[in-house]
Amino acid sequence: MDWLRAAARTFDSKVGWHRVGFLLSVTIIVVAAFVLYRKLHDIEVGKVAAAVVTISIQDVMVAALFVAAGYFTLTFYDLFALRTIGRGDVPYHIASLGGFTSYSVGHNVGASAFTGGAVRYRVYSAWGLDAVEVAKVCFIAGLTFWLGNVTVLGLGFIIHPEAASAIDQLPEWFNRGLGVTALAVLAGYVAWVWAAPRVIGRDNWQVQLPGGPLTLLQIFIGIVDLLCCSMAMYMLVPNTPPVDFITVAVVFVTATLLGFASHSPGGLGVFDAAMLIALWQYEREELLAGLLIFRLLYYLFPFALALLTLGLRELMLGLERRRDGGGR
Template sequence: MTPRDNDVFEATTPGLPVARPQASGRFFESLRERLPRGALSALGVAASLAVFALAAYILGRTLSSLSYADLLNAFRATSGAQILASLALSALSYLFLTGYDVVALYHMRTRAPYRVAALASFASYAISFNLGFPVITSAAVRYWIYSRVALNALQVANITVFAGVTFWLGMTLVMGIGFIYGAEALAALDGLPTFLHIIPGVLILAGVLFYFAWVTVDRRTIRLRGHALELPGFIPTVAQFALGVADLCCASGALYVLLPEGVPLDFVPFVAVYVVACVLGVISHAPGGIGVFEATMLHAIPAASHESVLASLLLFRMIYYFIPFVVALALLGADEGARRWATLRDAIARIVEERSN
């Protein structure tokens, strides 16, 4: 997870009293000082608006040419087996997401019951996927739940950051593999030479391997806005990669099984396209990447008709986003109701005991 423009991001190793900025850190600090104040933030906003505007234009053109009768027929053509498979893969994806918090708690040497970690993780992702602003919404939901087991705001913030890093590690690893092994299929989609997909894939995997080696050969600490955060070692990092890849494969698989028959795209290059669509959705800051994700997938997936792909995307949005959102709200409501009832029951028991005495 990359820090914001005004974050302080320094690497330290044990034995050094103070973190010394590396050459790349000094370069970026110097560049930041030379730019006008707020320039990087303005560039980020401009990039988000540009991505969203382009996606809106592509999506608008696509929707204007759709036949709604064909769209309804595409919905009807989706079998019950496809929907059940998508539901099962979505459930597996959210199950792997709960592992993000479990590994974070293990790394922080902090204990919490699995049911608490699972509820915090599931609810935070189900809500942030739909409402957007994941740093705020995820942290708020996690703090509401973890505060009951005596975790403070700083610990919850560390869990949120750790989970975000896990998500992006999985994204980058899958993207690198997809670009390399699906290079020919991707080249057939966008018309670019195969090597223009292999080169970024190799660079991405090289960066992933460098990060893995960097955090495993020695204990590392980063400073984020003056706060020291210890990076995980070998075992937690392996767990991060495994959980990130498993979650992403299940999430993309939940959409893949909904695609109409005859789509000439194998799973590996499809996952690469899925990751790119997710990244563009994140850049746009649209809640759940809505609109941007759909426009990217409609443009990239070869199919007999846009209606058939759009039907799959809408079903996926319902299964992977909306249903978990409703379930998360219900679970949070039930959990809060049970907690209030337990408090009320204890209070009534004390009153009865005092009167009987």
């Protein structure tokens, strides 16, 4: 392991991981822009508007319920993280505030690791958490997110490798192998944290990873979140031709991760391009109509609610400080 750490340090000093991340983000955005132009340059806005009207109110309402369930699940990311770092004194309503607002803002503004972290710090610092503790919350919550993604995509790549191939253009056998590898790595991680307490980090920044049973709970939380979001999208795609839920879920999660990697606000352009490429079975106007409604339900409405909630909270805290002459 020492040689691996040395190689990583050498690479970071000579090239820099931040440069690699920047180039990756730019590449994803450029490719997405090219794809969107190819897919949308001859789209008629009137047909998209007509397709929006054809989506039933019942489907939109069910999708909205799944979106709400997904955001409710996100609150447990933060609650779990707070309990993991030993801050069980922070009540659920504060954890839910931190989780909902940080993800709503992070999803829309982009660079969610920073924007979401800033929102969390504003919420949790009022309860005595310092910057290091907030960073730990962000890390554990992010770990929950990735454990859920690895599980869902691993299973999805095995069951429907063709759905992944529609995006990454790799052979189906290769994508199935990626799925098997992902689940094998996940199983190895679970066994590793189950065998003994594991601590990562150094100096003042050390995090004890959740043990085996708690890691399974993490995976469950992540899976429920992704399934709720995927079901919301599934309710909004066209009814014909019929495409099964697992295919839509694999495409949706993969497209979401590409948008996340691009750091563009809400994965704008990248997510949409991936969906349009992979779900080629649908009429473009009809699929685009579903994507527009999904963006309203999953991005814009929660973002507006989060801003309103944070604004009211700041107003109430300001009034409380003025009345009490300071304090929390």
